[in-house]
Amino acid sequence: DQQVKQNSPSLSVQEGRISILNCDYTNSMFDYFLWYKKYPAEGPTFLISISSIKDKNEDGRFTVFLNKSAKHLSLHIVPSQPGDSAVYFCAAENEKLTFGTGTRLTIIP
Amino acid sequence: DTGVSQDPRHKITKRGQNVTFRCDPISEHNRLYWYRQTLGQGPEFLTYFQNEAQLEKSRLLSDRFSAERPKGSFSTLEIQRTEQGDSAMYLCASLDSYNEKLFFGSGTQLSVL
Numbered sequence: 001d002q003q004v005k006q007n008s009p010s011l012s013v014q015e016g017r018i019s020i021l022n023c024d025y026t027n028s029m030f031d032y033f034l035w036y037k038k039y040p041a042e043g044p045t046f047l048i049s050i051s052s053i054k055d056k057n058e059d060g061r062f063t064v065f066l067n068k069s070a071k072h073l074s075l076h077i078v079p080s081q082p083g084d085s086a087v088y089f090c091a092a093e094n095e096k097l098t099f100g101t102g103t104r105l106t107i108i109p
Numbered sequence: 110d111t112g113v114s115q116d117p118r119h120k121i122t123k124r125g126q127n128v129t130f131r132c133d134p135i136s137e138h139n140r141l142y143w144y145r146q147t148l149g150q151g152p153e154f155l156t157y158f159q160n161e162a163q164l165e166k167s168r169l170l171s172d173r174f175s176a177e178r179p180k181g182s183f184s185t186l187e188i189q190r191t192e193q194g195d196s197a198m199y200l201c202a203s204l205d206s207y208n209e210k211l212f213f214g215s216g217t218q219l220s221v222l
Binding site for chain 2: 004006009032034036041042043044045046049089091093095096097098099100101102
């Protein structure tokens with residue numbers, strides 16, 4: 001039972017353009033959502049989060065949008081930079097974090 | 110370094126052997142989590158502690174797995190009679206309850222031959 005889904009296993013974006021990563025969830029009890037970034041052989045690192053009472057949170061080049069009625073969130077990175085190439089995990093919280101399967105983002109110079 | 114520390118980084122073992130991993134969380138964090146990640150998957154929840162109390166265990170955590178946090182500081186995860194299906198990265202994380210951020214260690218990569 002995959003409660004958090006990232007349907008795109010990979011995404012390639014030209015440097016300087018916008019990267020949009022998507023995530024869907026099924027459990028309406030989730031009240032907090034996070035994005036993590038992971039490089040090979042390292043643990044995930046926190047990127048940005050959003051509470052269920054908000055629909056947008058912005059931090060520099062990163063913006064997370066939450067659509068509760070659609071049970072959908074997205075991460076926008078603009079402008080995309082080569083250092084953004086990594087695997088991105090969406091996670092949802094209800095006492096513990098439940099992660100999606102990840103999207104591998106590749107920024108093409 | 111005040112981050113989450115995990116030891117060892119890599120462990121290769123033969124099927125049937127026991128292994129133990131250690132996690133040292135960020136010192137002021139009361140909540141500690143163990144996750145497991147296999148190739149192509151996101152981290153999967155195994156168990157978590159509030160101080161020394163183990164509050165929840167996933168059904169993924171078979172009776173061959175045991176976790177402890179005896180003094181509410183570091184934690185150990187032991188796998189008995191390892192199987193090839195146990196091969197994965199085992200991640201430890203501690204929670205900054207003020208801003209609800211989970212900080213992960215670099216993980217222990219287990220390979221069972």
